[in-house]
Amino acid sequence: MMSRPRRPQAQVIAKARSAKPDTGVWAAGLAVLLALMLALPVWADSHAATDSADAQDIINTHGYSFYGDLTYPQDYKNFSYVNPDAPKGGEISLGVVGTFDSMHPYTRKGRAGALSSMMYESLLGDGPTGASVPADVYGESYGLLAERLEYDEGKNWVIFYMRPEAQFSDGTPVTAYDIEFSHNLLLDEGLKSYADAVRQRIPKVEVIDDHTIKFHFTPGISRRSLIDQVGAVPAWSKAWYEKTGAGLNESRLEVSPGSGPYVIDSVDVNRRVVYKRNPDYWGADLPFNVGRNNFDQIRIEYFGDDTASFEAFKAGEYTFRRESDSKKWATGYDFPKVKSGAIKVENLPDGSPPTPAGIVFNLDSEPLKDRRVRQALALAFNFEWTNESLQHGLFKQRASFSQDTDVMANGLPKGAELELLQSLGDLVPPEMLNEPVVMPHTSSPERLLDRRNARTAMKLLDDAGWAVGDDGIRRNAAGKVLKLNFLFNSSASGTLSGVMENYVSNVKKLGVDITLEKVDSSQYTSRERDRDYDLVYDQYLTFLIAHTGLKQAYGSETSAFSLFNPAGLSSPLVDAIIDAGLNAQTSIEEKTALTALDRALRYEFFMMPVWYNPSHWVAYYDQYEHPETIPPFDLGYMDFWWYNQEKADALRASGALR
Template sequence: MQPNRRHAQARTRASKTRDKSILWGGLAILGLLATLALSGKARAEGDENIISSHGYSFYGDLKYPADYPHFDYVNPDAPKGGELAIGFVGTLDSMNPYARQGRAHAFSVFMYESLLGEAPGGGAAPADAYGEYYCLLCERLEYPEDRSWVIFYMRPEARFSDGTPVTAHDIAFSQNLLLDQGLKSYADAVRKRIPKIEVIDDHTIKFYFADGISRRSLIEQVGGVPAWSKKWYEETGAKLNESRLDISPGSGAYMIDSVDVSRRIVLKRNPDYWGNDLPFNVGRNNFDRLRVEIFGDSAASFEAFKAGEYSFRAEGDSRIWATQYDFPKVQNGQVTKKELPNGTPPTATGIIFNLGSEHLQDRRVRQAIALGYNFEWTNESLQNGLFSQRTSFSEGTPIMATEPPTGLELEMLESLGGLVPEEILTEPALVPHTSNPETLRDRRNLRRAMRLLDDAGWVVGDDGIRRNAAGEKLTINYLFNSAASPTLTGVMQTFVKNVSDMGIDITLERVDPSQFTSRERDRDYDLLYDSYPTFLGTGTGFPQFFGSEDAAFSLFNPAGLASELVDELINISLRTETREEEIASLRALDRALRYEFIMVPLWYNPNHWVAYYDMYEHPEVIPPYNLGYLDFWWVNEDKAAALKASGALR
């Protein structure tokens, strides 16, 4: 539900749930008070127990006590200084990611902080504890056990980069700005769930939550709203829903130095940053400058990295990773190539079906099209055998559904009666088809696809094209970003070739990034290469990603999925009160989402692939939920000076 974090990645984020009365016997808040020694303390106020804490988690347990000196994974003595520079492939024309029009880089949100802190761009902080949030702009928060409201007590020393204080009035203004000018799905959800905001004084704000709903994720949602300057917006007349290059001052460690959306964006450390010495920030925000260099295509970007025009590369192209990192700077040690562990489930990326397209509403047609993707051949022939087939929305975690449901998960599914197809109850979770790795055109899968299309009423004519009884062609438009890497483009071209061989009139339409973004928002496609969020826990953002009520317009539900079964499972998950119940409900949700067949799942890499000029250092143990190169890595100035003296870096 957050506009810029918690369930996405920045791509920033809202929700709406259906208030069904699905209640589970035995679901009660047990053990909460027993964990308050870690999470805070409770006090009586009338008939309520009020919890006061330096942070928040739904189950009340926090890894870090109130007097924590710093996060365990950071280097508290990390030196400050230097620059980290990355590359970006595509086109940018805005510094406002909250507008429907325009395309903005993640750097456009780095300047902003929230009551409950996060990593730059909305990543996890702390990165070694899932579902825990710690005060940044606030000193502490209070809430009752039923979470009907929350009060944040803010730090009076917090300042925007223009020197003005960050107050409760700015927080209330920011929340209301999102409601008035933000995404419709976000605004609709928030108005139903957060009926009132009260500014108690300049540094105290209270949020009230509606009765009769799940309060899951609402405290971290309001705590995660970026703090924007009310003064700046009122003086400039700027709007949140317009594409623009000028931005409001933020309260974060970095501020804009320069913007040229056709070439580069540079952030610089705010020398007067108010929060430098907070335990939340110790060992973090270590670079003096952050820079992004912008390129029109991936080949130019890679050549620029080799030439030293930028210094850090998170590699996503398997062909380049396997075959192109043999240039002299790698051989002589000036560039380091490294695989680092990634503890988060892989992004649920795939070829997404637009369920609003009439031809794709028949599940058999979607299944047939999916059979055109040959993971085994693609991985071996085009991707150097470096990937694994992704199956689940929570791949490799306890949430991932595998065998037929049992125990609490089965009880939850059975409670929904006829909504649940029999095969979900009795068969293993749906997994992708297998293909012949020796040949792109798997004849067995092609015959299976042909039968599915025949059964769906799409018959091959004399011209080899499938038509229905009305004589309409089975025509599919696959919208694709022209800035994609050559390897990804090649993979999709082979997929389209296989689908064409089924008699489907399919077009891989490559458009520039700006047009791609615009058409994606308008849902002007049949197929789309995109992703859905993975999940390790439940949240009120789920209905916007997967729910029916927002399906027609949610930017975060590119398939337009509208399933009553999925809606009910979301409601069950939102009402769970123990981690065991939460995991069971999410496993059922993973199972149902895979059954709905909204995408062709592709591949994943269990590690981070990184290459960088040998001047960067990082903690010995990378935390599971954030690689952190923009967060808690640092520069070795002696190595940086040697690289510059040698001419390796420009």
């Protein structure tokens, strides 16, 4: 029911949301992971900084982290969690619930096919779904299209030195002009929230030669998410766009060539997408790629609902499934292929903080502008009953936007966090200083509607001016009915649908005229983008470091239109704390600000938290293998797992697979 966070620099790239295997919606632009930095010094060379009045050291390095520490040295051979001897070959196939009408993932128009961004690489590399690479550390990036970079000590500029051997799948070279073109195209035709933010921070791009590009950064702003931002821009072929006349902000099936290890093999709209390995991939032998990109083919099968998808998996129509439905996980995996061992079922550890998913309140909805109404609606949700009765006790209740991390707010603010909040003066409500951090309410698991919580909720609605009439429906003084629309994706799992139906039933018992409106994936995507709802089941990004993606998700400046802020949150308090995090000079100051941010977001109460799963639930035909230790920040089944031909042959000989 939840997806995992992505690397922070990927969050600000203008990617439309597209279908995700096993969950129905792939939020291709969302994420943050945990910092596990093993301090290795970045080699530096002293020069005079040309863009600064004062002489500064010039850092020349093979990778980037904000504080300058990199886990992997310049001569690293491969990432420590991969199997460098993993065989290449075979196919992995996945199931997706939903529809698609485009293979272009960088536009708001249309619904892009799953994995349609995986063909494109950037100067600093990431994984096939935008996941952090390497997956065993957080906040570090390493050169992919760029073999090295240099920047001044004050991070006023950065120069990337690109690998001259890099080429697109059509055989043309990837040059600095392509990077400049891609950067500018995102500004001209990408998401407005992205373009506005980048223009303010990156005033100039300079191509020095075919394989050298320099980005200049605006003086006097935070140095956060500057170098890693430009390092994450996808490389598109300038020549292809100019030849075809294609635009970025349009839905289409024909797409520009990428430079990545996979290319599109075939597309059957709403049925299947197949990607195949590019036999001429330029970067196959780079240390960055050793032990990775191991499958010859990645096949995506589309289904109308999760029931059909699950039955197809059991029949062998696809071979790897990430389970998100607790009922299926608890009771559905006792069929013959599991009992015989043809299908392996594993519960694998997940070290990344859970995605903040839950019921989001549209703060532009007139009734929901009153915090008391939102609190009353939240009290209608019974996590304890839901978890025991519908989810087999498999989930934990989420409280924080950075759950179970060292930046999760707890209790009363104290020490440096208290000092930071006090420094913000009247922006901080007194109760944030004097009361413990907002926690989700508790409920009795014995009945769906907790009577104590229901009484509290009804009083809150009364106090907010919504009185109960003779017909049991709440109206305000003007006689207007308290009527709400809850937008819901009909392709979601049956368990999630059941949870929300029960929640809506409880809300109705409070006298609220609420409708759970189930729409297909295409309508859901369109209406979600337009914020055509009062409530919606959605997600925000988690955070473990300060980065400018926080402004797109939680900031006021883009709140009216940001796709990453489904509530439309606009809070001067939150803005001030984000700025404090972006301007932090030490990791301690940064963590202090992020803890305060978690506290403030929970106080604003724009989302009703639900649950989280601390593990990966996976089932797959026993023809795949993975490292003994899964790295904390990515399951990596399309990245560093591999195919065992002997096991695959045995499955086919037994009839478990065709």
